[in-house]
Amino acid sequence: MKPLNEYNQRILLQKDEIDAAVRSMGQRILEDYADEPLTLIGCLKGSFIFMADLVRAIHRPLHIDFIEVSSYGNDLSSSGNVRVIKDFKHPVQDSHVLIVEDIVDTGLTFDFLFEHIWLKKPRSLEIAALLVRNSVDLEERSVKYHGFTIGDEYVVGYGLDAAGLYRNLNHVAVFEK
Numbered sequence: 572m573k574p575l576n577e578y579n580q581r582i583l584l585q586k587d588e589i590d591a592a593v594r595s596m597g598q599r600i601l602e603d604y605a606d607e608p609l610t611l612i613g614c615l616k617g618s619f620i621f622m623a624d625l626v627r628a629i630h631r632p633l634h635i636d637f638i639e640v641s642s643y644g645n646d647l648s649s650s651g652n653v654r655v656i657k658d659f660k661h662p663v664q665d666s667h668v669l670i671v672e673d674i675v676d677t678g679l680t681f682d683f684l685f686e687h688i689w690l691k692k693p694r695s696l697e698i699a700a701l702l703v704r705n706s707v708d709l710e711e712r713s714v715k716y717h718g719f720t721i722g723d724e725y726v727v728g729y730g731l732d733a734a735g736l737y738r739n740l741n742h743v744a745v746f747e748k
């Protein structure tokens with residue numbers, strides 16, 4: 572596999588821009604939930620770095636869990652078919668829940684996660700996404716927290732992959748095959 576810089580790589584978001592956005596999102600979450608019980612459920616694998624940074628930017632006790640779903644396989648386009656590979660375990664009946672996603676693209680994964688987690692009767696259910704496509708209507712979709720709006724480029728880095736690779740980049744870059 573070639574290193575990413577041998578592809579036509581364009582850095583979209585530098586690490587310090589991402590850090591600043593995550594810090595301010597963490598601060599907003601801290602203020603919005605006061606001392607109410609709060610659980611963050613990260614959607615694997617793409618959210619793992621964002622989740623790790625976000626929870627450390629929310630300076631209060633909270634529960635953390637993960638769910639893994641598959642929708643894209645190894646392809647670069649959505650199959651529209653979301654299924655649970657690993658479910659979350661933490662009981663959420665008494666807790667506010669924030670779904671943590673890497674990117675809201677078509678919104679199919681978010682819709683699926685929302686319905687799936689809502690069945691467990693959380694006190695409230697909202698989403699924090701690092702990235703949202705500019706085609707997504709944030710109000711209609713009720714995306715409460717998002718870091719950046721991007722166009723329709725396929726992006727990698729900071730947790731996001733191309734065929735399983737490049738999740739370990741510090742920045743977010745546009746990936747072109």
Ligand code: 5GP
Nearest residue numbers: 617649675676677678679680725726731732
């Ligand atoms: P949606 O269901 O909103 O169409 O897609 C959400 C999921 O698709 C994300 O959680 C992510 O895993 C994947 N995805 C969508 N766009 C991109 C992209 O530009 N890059 C990468 N690496 N994954 C993406």
